[in-house]
Amino acid sequence: MSELIVKRLGRVDYLPTEQAMREFTATRDASTPDELWLVEHPPVFTLGQAGLAEHLLQAGDIPLVKTERGGQITYHGPGQVVIYMMLDLKRRGIMVREWVRRIEGAIILTLADYGITGVRKDGAPGIYVGQGTHEGAKIAALGLKVKRGCTYHGLSFNVDMDLTPFLHINPCGYAGLETVDMKTLGVTATWADVAEQLAQSLVSQWQADESQA
Template sequence: MDCVVKRLGRVDYAPTFQAMQDFTAARTPETPDELWIVEHPPVFTLGQAGKPEHLLEDIGIPIVKIDRGGQVTYHGPGQVVIYLLLDLARLKIKVRELVTAIEQGIIEFLAAHGVAAERRTGAPGVYVGDAKIAALGLKIRNGCSYHGLSLNVDMDLYPFTAINPCGYAGLKVTQTRDLGIPLTAHEAGEQLSQHLLRQLEIQHG
């Protein structure tokens, strides 16, 4: 599967969101798919069905309303975010298969570092024990996806206490550093992107 991997570094959320929308609106059947690996400064993003009551307190972090599925989540330094700009029709995969491929890519990345993780029915994302380590949210427009996943690597988890993560009250969160995986967000992004591409190849094949 031909896919351009772009490493954008630490970039503000709002212009990146706009760039994803612009890319998706402008793409043609010949446009190569892209994976964008980024980190964001602290921001809460509120999905289409996002309920304001899941924001429990104002801790001075900006809130951006966006068009992905799901509730509220937090992005910040030390968390790797990978956006998947894919033509699902061309890949011949359905949204459900894409979600499965993303979750499986994260699970296999963690397994390669000796950490057992799992998915939960009805609650997209990846969990280690009773704590969430990766969140997932997508938007499909004209058969093409944007948004993607976030994996907690080596970050300040405190802002998660100001929200019900993904709409679940009291949901614990964890990160790779606390599970004994000594990677930076950049290193984790490089490795995870390879697992994701392999899973998409399997689904595509």
């Protein structure tokens, strides 16, 4: 089993963090340990590699950054757990689609620990609220980049944040898609506690064999 290191980097700017991910991936070799980076970003909109700028409806003072990840536009800001995944899927023997399924499973399990039902939607990566007043709202987003069988970028998970900027975009390219956080759903939790719980769930999914995941 390859080593998986969890790094807790705190609140960091988006651009230098993305550059660090690219450098890590470009310089790693067959013996480089895999890493998860737990971070929180100042307000920023990010646009995926094939993203359409028209999904940004109102920028205001929030910068827009074009990235190498998959997906359309999303928002990162304080109160959101972001976990970047520098993982060698080829070495671990996991296909990209399978790893995406496991990421979604880790998010669903973490939400369940806080009494929230999370569900998948066919053709729309990420996790959505499965019941209640906010059924169908998005609470977590995914966006990976894969080079030479290795991933970077990762997921964002809304804990307790100002959701207003999501109204200024078509989240993940979907006009009118509601975005929520745990606080909106009546759950009080700290960023640090949720980050740790989600990271450990991801570690478990990474280490599980096909029958356990």
